[in-house]
Amino acid sequence: MTDSKLEKVAGNGLLNRRHLLGLGLAGAGSIASSALLGADSALKLEIPAWSQQPGPGTSGYGSRSRFTEDMQRATGNSNPLYPGGGASRSPLQLLQGTITPNSLHFERHHSGIPDIDPAQHKLVINGLVKQPLVFSYEDLLKYPMVSKIYFLECSGNSGSGYGANAVNGTAQSLHGLVSCAEWTGVLLSTLLDEAGVEPEAQWVSAVGADAASMGRSVPLNKAMDDVLIALFQNGEPVRPAQGYPMRLFVPGWEGNISVKWLTQLKLTREASQFRDETSKYTDTLPNRKSLQFTFPMGTKSLITSPSGQMSLNRQGIYQVTGIAWSGSGSIRRVEVSADGGRSWADAMIESHQSDKALARFRIPWEWSGGDAILQSRATDSQGNVQPTRNTLIDERGSINFYHFHGIQSWAINTAGEVSNVFA
Amino acid sequence: MTDSKLEKVAGNGLLNRRHLLGLGLAGAGSIASSALLGADSALKLEIPAWSQQPGPGTSGYGSRSRFTEDMQRATGNSNPLYPGGGASRSPLQLLQGTITPNSLHFERHHSGIPDIDPAQHKLVINGLVKQPLVFSYEDLLKYPMVSKIYFLECSGNSGSGYGANAVNGTAQSLHGLVSCAEWTGVLLSTLLDEAGVEPEAQWVSAVGADAASMGRSVPLNKAMDDVLIALFQNGEPVRPAQGYPMRLFVPGWEGNISVKWLTQLKLTREASQFRDETSKYTDTLPNRKSLQFTFPMGTKSLITSPSGQMSLNRQGIYQVTGIAWSGSGSIRRVEVSADGGRSWADAMIESHQSDKALARFRIPWEWSGGDAILQSRATDSQGNVQPTRNTLIDERGSINFYHFHGIQSWAINTAGEVSNVFA
Numbered sequence: 048m049t050d051s052k053l054e055k056v057a058g059n060g061l062l063n064r065r066h067l068l069g070l071g072l073a074g075a076g077s078i079a080s081s082a083l084l085g086a087d088s089a090l091k092l093e094i095p096a097w098s099q100q101p102g103p104g105t106s107g108y109g110s111r112s113r114f115t116e117d118m119q120r121a122t123g124n125s126n127p128l129y130p131g132g133g134a135s136r137s138p139l140q141l142l143q144g145t146i147t148p149n150s151l152h153f154e155r156h157h158s159g160i161p162d163i164d165p166a167q168h169k170l171v172i173n174g175l176v177k178q179p180l181v182f183s184y185e186d187l188l189k190y191p192m193v194s195k196i197y198f199l200e201c202s203g204n205s206g207s208g209y210g211a212n213a214v215n216g217t218a219q220s221l222h223g224l225v226s227c228a229e230w231t232g233v234l235l236s237t238l239l240d241e242a243g244v245e246p247e248a249q250w251v252s253a254v255g256a257d258a259a260s261m262g263r264s265v266p267l268n269k270a271m272d273d274v275l276i277a278l279f280q281n282g283e284p285v286r287p288a289q290g291y292p293m294r295l296f297v298p299g300w301e302g303n304i305s306v307k308w309l310t311q312l313k314l315t316r317e318a319s320q321f322r323d324e325t326s327k328y329t330d331t332l333p334n335r336k337s338l339q340f341t342f343p344m345g346t347k348s349l350i351t352s353p354s355g356q357m358s359l360n361r362q363g364i365y366q367v368t369g370i371a372w373s374g375s376g377s378i379r380r381v382e383v384s385a386d387g388g389r390s391w392a393d394a395m396i397e398s399h400q401s402d403k404a405l406a407r408f409r410i411p412w413e414w415s416g417g418d419a420i421l422q423s424r425a426t427d428s429q430g431n432v433q434p435t436r437n438t439l440i441d442e443r444g445s446i447n448f449y450h451f452h453g454i455q456s457w458a459i460n461t462a463g464e465v466s467n468v469f470a
Numbered sequence: 471m472t473d474s475k476l477e478k479v480a481g482n483g484l485l486n487r488r489h490l491l492g493l494g495l496a497g498a499g500s501i502a503s504s505a506l507l508g509a510d511s512a513l514k515l516e517i518p519a520w521s522q523q524p525g526p527g528t529s530g531y532g533s534r535s536r537f538t539e540d541m542q543r544a545t546g547n548s549n550p551l552y553p554g555g556g557a558s559r560s561p562l563q564l565l566q567g568t569i570t571p572n573s574l575h576f577e578r579h580h581s582g583i584p585d586i587d588p589a590q591h592k593l594v595i596n597g598l599v600k601q602p603l604v605f606s607y608e609d610l611l612k613y614p615m616v617s618k619i620y621f622l623e624c625s626g627n628s629g630s631g632y633g634a635n636a637v638n639g640t641a642q643s644l645h646g647l648v649s650c651a652e653w654t655g656v657l658l659s660t661l662l663d664e665a666g667v668e669p670e671a672q673w674v675s676a677v678g679a680d681a682a683s684m685g686r687s688v689p690l691n692k693a694m695d696d697v698l699i700a701l702f703q704n705g706e707p708v709r710p711a712q713g714y715p716m717r718l719f720v721p722g723w724e725g726n727i728s729v730k731w732l733t734q735l736k737l738t739r740e741a742s743q744f745r746d747e748t749s750k751y752t753d754t755l756p757n758r759k760s761l762q763f764t765f766p767m768g769t770k771s772l773i774t775s776p777s778g779q780m781s782l783n784r785q786g787i788y789q790v791t792g793i794a795w796s797g798s799g800s801i802r803r804v805e806v807s808a809d810g811g812r813s814w815a816d817a818m819i820e821s822h823q824s825d826k827a828l829a830r831f832r833i834p835w836e837w838s839g840g841d842a843i844l845q846s847r848a849t850d851s852q853g854n855v856q857p858t859r860n861t862l863i864d865e866r867g868s869i870n871f872y873h874f875h876g877i878q879s880w881a882i883n884t885a886g887e888v889s890n891v892f893a
Contacts, residue, residue, distance in 0.1 A: 095590060098733075101681045102582030105558035105711070107542035109573040112714045114588055115707045119530035135528035143702040144617035144654040149571060150532040151706065159525030165537055167518060191789050194567035194821040194830050229821075231567040231830075258524045279566040281704065283574065284538045288528070291535045310521075366614050398617040398652075399824065407617050407654075 053413070057392035059385035060413035062364070064395040120151055121219055131159020131258070134201065136223025140351045145196070145370065145398045145405040147226035149281050154288045155201050155224065157323070158259035161308055165292040168256065170276070174313035177243030184292045187278060190233040195275075195298070196404040198372045200225040200344050202301030202328055208436055208451040213469045218354040221467060222455070225372070227405040229282070230296050232275035235312075239270065248314040252321070253295045256308040262321035263304040265297060267314075269342075273298050276309065299374030299403040300342040301450070303328050333444035344374035345452030346433045348381050348408070348425035359463035362416045367394070368409040369423055376428035378406040385412055387420035387456065387470045388435065394423070402428075419459040420470050436469055476836070480815035482808035483836040485787070487818040543574055544642055554582020554681070557624065559646025562774045568793065568821045568828040569619070570649035572704050577711045578624050578647065580746070581682035584731055588715040591679065593699070597736035600666030607715045610701060613656040618698075618721070619827040621795045623648040623767050625724030625751055631859055631874040636890045641777040644890060645878070648795070650828040652705065653719050655698035658735075662693065671737035675744070676718045679731040685744035686727040688720060690737075692765075696721050699732065722797030722826040723765040724873070726751050756867035767797035768875030769856045771804050771831070771848035782886035785839045790817070791832040796850035801829040803849040808835055810843035810879065810893045811858065817846070825851075842882040843893050859892055 054063040111118075118141050124133025134155040137147055147153075165184040173179040204224035207214045214221065235251070244267070251270040255261040265274065277285055277296040285291050290307030297304045303323055318324065318340065329337040348371035353359060371378045377400045382391040398407035408423070425433045434442075436453035443450075456470040477486040534541075541564050547556025557578040560570055570576075588607040596602040627647035630637045637644065658674070667690070674693040678684040688697065700708055700719040708714050713730030720727045726746055741747065741763065752760040771794035776782060794801045800823045805814040821830035831846070848856045857865075859876035866873075879893035 095586075095679065097584035097586050098679045098681055098683070101554035102579075102584045104547055104554045104556055104579060104582050105543065105545045105577045107545055107558070108539075109543075109575070109577075109709055109711050111572075111706065111709050112588075113585075114714075116531075118706065120528065120532075122528045122530055124527055131524035131527045133527050135530070142705045143615060144652045144705050146569065146652040146704045148704050148706045149534075152532070154528045154532075156525075156527060159527050161520035161525045162536075163518075163520050165535075189789060191832055191834070192566060192791075192820070196822065229567045229569040256518065256521045258521055260521070281569045281571050282565045282567050283534065283541065283571045286532055286534050288532050291537075366612060368615075397615070399619065399822065401822065409614055411614070 057384060057386070058390040059419050060415060061383060061385050061392040062411040062413060064393060064410050066411050118151070120153065121223060132157055134224060136219050137226050138219045139223055139349070139370070140218040140354045140357070142351070143407070145227050145407050146281065147228060149228065149283065149286055149289070152226040152228060152289060153201065153224045155302060156257070157261055158257050160287045161257050162287065163256060163292060163308060168292055168310070170293060170309060171311045172238060172242045173311070174252070174315050175245035175248035176314050177245065180238070180242050182238070187233055187276060187293065190237060192231050192233055192278070193275070194229055194231040196227065196229045196399070196401045197296070197298045198225060198227040198403060198405045199302050199305060200372070202303060202344065202449040205451040206448040208453050209440065209445045209447055213467045215355070216467055217356045218349060218351045221355065222349050224302070228280045230275060230277045231279035232277035232296060235274040235276060235295070236271045238276065244314055247316055250315045250318050252313045252315055252319040253306040253309060254311040255306045256310040261306055261323060262319060263306055263324060264318035264321065265295070265304060269297065269300070299344060301328065301344060304342065328449060330443065330449055331446045333446060341450060344372070345450060346373040346375065346425050346427045346431040347371065347452040348423040348433055349455050350383070350421055350423050350457060353421065353459065353465045354457055355465055355467045357465045359414055359459060359465070362414055364411050364413050366409055367412045367421060368407065370405045371408055371423070371425040372403070372405050373425065373427035373431060374403060375431055377402045377404070378425055379428050380426040381406070381408040382424045383410045384422045384424070385419050388422055388454070391424065414459065416461060418461060420468065421457045421459065422454050424454055480807060480809070481813040482842050483838060484806060484808050484815040485834040485836060487816060487833050489834050541574070543576065544646060555580055557647060559642050560649050561642045562646055562772070562793070563641040563777050563780070566830070568650050568830050569704065570651060572651065572706065572709055572712070575649040575651060575712060576624065576647045578725060579680070580684055581680050583710045584680050585710065586679060586715060586731060591715055591733070593716060593733060593735070595661060595665045595735045597675070597738050598668040598671035599737050600668065603661070603665050605661070610656055610699060610716065613660060615654050615656055615701070616698070617652055617654040619650065619652045619822070619824050620719070620721045621648060621650040621826060621828045622725050622728060623795070625726060625767065625872040628874040629871040631876050632863065632868045632870055636892045638778070639890055640779045641772060641774045644778065645772050647725070651703045653698060653700045654702035655700035655719060658697040658699060658718070659694045661699065667737055670739055673738045673741050675736040675738055675742040676729040676732060677734040678729045679733040684729055684746060685742060686729055686747060687741035687744065688718070688727060692720065692723070722767060724751065724767060727765060751872060753866060753872055754869045756869060758869070764873060767795070768873060769796040769798065769848050769850045769854040770794065770875040771846040771856055772878050773806070773844055773846050773880060776844065776882065776888045777880055778888055778890045780888045782837055782882060782888070785837055787834050787836050789832055790835045790844060791830065792846055793828045794831055794846070794848040795826070795828050796848065796854060797826060798854055799851035800825045800827070801848055802851050804829070804831040805847045806833050807845045807847070808842050811845055811877070814847065837882065839884060841884060843891065844880045844882065845877050847877055
């Protein structure tokens with residue numbers, strides 16, 4: 048299987064990313080023997096049933112293949128004291144590219160999904176403004192909008208990384224609270240300018256119309272920067288599970304602050320100290336004090352294939368691929384290691400590299416049947432480098448549950464089984 | 471409604487695009503009176519029923535709001551002699567941003583949608599190659615992939631523009647055979663390099679597994695450039711209506727050549743003269759000769775709002791928005807006219823500006839209640855400028871049906887009704 052023309056660029060089989068394109072990867076696929084084919088005989092292959100008669104025609108609203116219906120978000124909440132609460136996780140190891148289809152975008156609800164009639168819904172802007180304002184959904188549709196591709200990540204994503212023992216899980220179960228979409232909406236600054244912000248206002252308190260009245264405080268300087276009132280996701284109206292008819296969208300920051308079913312924005316001098324910024328979504332340090340308002344999500348990456356609970360069924364060349372993102376900019380570099388971080392090689396970033404969006408990386412790797420530990424390490428446009436788990440815990444301690452963005456390690460054993468490890 | 475601070479930049483009410491952001495658009499929305507609100511009384515507004523109890527929790531595969539279910543593709547084929555044939559058109563006037571959700575991506579089938587089991591499907595590469603090859607779906611998943619945002623447009627899109635009379639239609643019914651997605655797949659060049667192309671090969675003949683055996687010939691130099699074997703669309707596997715489990719994707723070229731349900735690629739000296747490159751998809755000139763293999767889609771734009779069959783119900787400021795694209799590069803400029811092309815103003819492009827992808831433009835316009843004709847004109851990164859309908863017909867004649875990319879004119883009358891006109 049080894050091809051002497053392939054340039055090794057780091058330990059334990061990592062190959063130069065230029066080998067992704069062009070010659071040298073014949074061994075990557077299990078390419079069938081040409082013995083099946085006589086000269087130019089392909090059309091004599093058996094004609095499958097589906098080619099022998101016309102199929103159904105077009106439809107108003109499409110659906111996916113019956114062969115892909117097992118591609119599902121992982122849902123979980125069986126707590127009767129928490130009706131409608133819980134999260135669902137995107138099947139990251141089954142997706143490709145960077146855009147998450149709306150039906151598979153992760154969810155996190157605190158009291159379920161309200162069934163909002165957009166004709167009855169109101170958005171109020173009040174507090175320290177010159178002119179309190181009320182907007183209907185139809186009003187907002189008349190405003191200028193912008194369209195941006197942004198990731199969204201729950202700050203509890205990957206939280207088990209702080210634990211004492213590595214959980215036996217998949218990319219989905221461990222890290223599936225991150226997704227990415229094209230979000231279209233009205234810049235919050237447009238509406239705040241219209242209301243007229245009083246000089247003493249420093250925070251914008253956002254409240255949702257769900258039964259939990261989810262509330263979060265946004266610093267005014269962020270609110271005036273890139274925050275959206277998102278009305279569309281991947282071209283269509285934002286769905287109920289994502290905040291229909293409108294959600295606050297705070298690019299790059301922990302998902303909880305992008306308040307769904309947005310119904311009030313109140314300008315205040317101080318943060319509102321909502322339940323979800325005191326009892327939750329704070330980072331508890333080893334001295335038992337908690338950091339509050341640690342908003343931006345860290346520079347992070349994740350190998351989605353091979354990943355936890357997969358298995359390698361042959362020696363040879365594999366495409367290592369994954370996603371990378373940063374709450375502080377775009378992804379400039381992703382490195383991959385196959386020897387647990389002793390040596391690193393640059394992966395190819397083969398998608399767009401937009402600000403605060405997922406990027407997709409890829410690098411070829413030759414598995415020779417021995418033990419290996421695959422890791423990826425992202426660097427963003429601000430020079431932030433994804434830390435190891437140990438570095439992160441040295442800095443933040445391990446009582447915390449939020450904002451885990453340490454390097455993920457996937458161990459491959461000699462049987463080809465892939466598992467989550469702390470390394 | 472007129473605000474003297476607003477800078478007029480072209481005739482009949484077009485305003486400087488900088489007014490899209492920031493002050494000056496208070497008149498744009500029908501903003502409710504603040505009389506509804508006492509000081510800080512927003513929380514005393516009536517609490518809607520959906521805020522009073524928890525809603526349903528997360529789900530494995532999401533769906534949209536019941537209030538948006540009328541957002542459908544327009545389908546059409548009632549010809550019993552053409553089973554499974556026909557097209558469905560994207561509801562362009564209801565979408566925002568640039569990404570089309572997979573359920574609303576346009577379709578065009580010649581004998582319906584085959585129900586393909588990916589485990590049984592094969593892709594053959596043969597003809598003038600050193601080594602004929604057969605790939606399963608699983609084989610292809612092991613190959614390196616790239617992820618790109620590309621538009622796809624049927625070459626018959628907007629074809630009624632060649633007619634003698636302007637059809638009374640909508641953006642969807644007239645132009646809905648264009649959509650845009652993130653496509654992820656294996657570069658065709660990777661597979662052709664592996665098979666080894668013989669020096670005399672000049673074309674790649676692609677054949678689908680539908681009952682029509684849709685076939686198209688692709689010039690080798692394009693095949694070796696940016697053509698994909700697309701396996702994923704917006705992150706999830708390509709759906710049956712788009713070619714599951716695999717389609718050829720030929721960026722920027724007429725949609726028909728992106729052969730769905732791809733099952734054979736044969737390297738040949740000459741084009742194969744398939745049915746769909748002789749009887750269809752040729753451009754008939756006034757002298758009754760036809761141009762064949764006119765592949766790239768033209769530089770084009772379209773105002774989606776206001777657009778055909780909408781009506782303006784008040785005087786004042788509107789957000790004119792639409793989409794622009796080019797088969798030859800990225801969109802660099804979109805101009806808008808409100809006086810039928812006598813004067814033009816630059817619109818703001820407020821999305822990404824990727825190669826061969828939709829871009830979203832927007833400009834504010836003040837309607838004073840008089841007659842107006844709204845037009846948009848795109849310029850791409852190669853300097854190609856979208857022609858007027860008259861220029862296009864002068865060059866190509868009007869017998870042709872394909873590749874219409876002339877400027878679209880929407881007339882607004884004094885009653886505010888918007889209609890398709892030739893101007």
